[in-house]
Amino acid sequence: MDTLYPNVGCELNYHKDYELVIAVMLSAQTKDSAVNAVTAVLFNKYPTLEQLADTDIKDIEEILRSIGLYKNKAKNLKAICHTLLRDYDGKVPEEKNVLQTLPGVGNKTAGVIRAEIFHIPELPVDTHILRISKRLKLTDQNADATETEQKLKRLFPKDRWIKTHHQLIHFGRYTCTAKNPQCENCKLSRFCTKK
Numbered sequence: 001m002d003t004l005y006p007n008v009g010c011e012l013n014y015h016k017d018y019e020l021v022i023a024v025m026l027s028a029q030t031k032d033s034a035v036n037a038v039t040a041v042l043f044n045k046y047p048t049l050e051q052l053a054d055t056d057i058k059d060i061e062e063i064l065r066s067i068g069l070y071k072n073k074a075k076n077l078k079a080i081c082h083t084l085l086r087d088y089d090g091k092v093p094e095e096k097n098v099l100q101t102l103p104g105v106g107n108k109t110a111g112v113i114r115a116e117i118f119h120i121p122e123l124p125v126d127t128h129i130l131r132i133s134k135r136l137k138l139t140d141q142n143a144d145a146t147e148t149e150q151k152l153k154r155l156f157p158k159d160r161w162i163k164t165h166h167q168l169i170h171f172g173r174y175t176c177t178a179k180n181p182q183c184e185n186c187k188l189s190r191f192c193t194k195k
């Protein structure tokens with residue numbers, strides 16, 4: 001993985017901590033490229049947390065319209081902005097259990113935020129990592145995301161968790177895709193259950 005992907009990282013665009021929280025929440029069941037397209041408009045039009053919190057939700061829905069679940073995500077976005085301003089002085093908290101109280105933020109999203117903003121060792125498991133972990137026999141075939149996260153955290157040294165998270169996602173996005181994986185070019189095929 002280090003040979004294949006020595007320098008991979010988060011592919012969501014953001015400049016401020018709260019923008020990452022919003023971008024990760026928006027990325028549920030949505031490609032990062034699609035999220036980047038809408039956040040480029042959103043964060044340009046509303047460059048502060050206060051402005052986003054005060055914006056008419058209909059305008060946010062209009063900007064998010066091209067991504068899945070946009071109405072629910074617009075509601076979560078407004079609620080996240082209000083909560084951060086009201087309860088956390090506009091700052092993103094780092095505690096996982098606190099992050100998970102934000103609307104639309106679950107275990108995986110909280111892990112991504114902690115790793116990306118605070119550099120706290122985390123190995124959140126998304127759909128790519130779950131699929132690859134099964135194909136490469138890193139987890140049980142019927143394991144869920146939570147069980148797989150625990151398994152991967154036992155398998156990899158803590159100081160590699162964040163890098164491993166990014167490498168596995170990259171491998172899943174561009175080589176070991178859900179449909180039509182590029183097995184003929186795969187450098188990890190000797191470990192694979194699927195080939």
Ligand code: SF4
Pocket residue numbers: 135136175176177181182183184186187188189192193194195
């Ligand atoms: S051989 Fe194919 S299915 Fe197996 S890990 Fe490589 S790309 Fe994925």
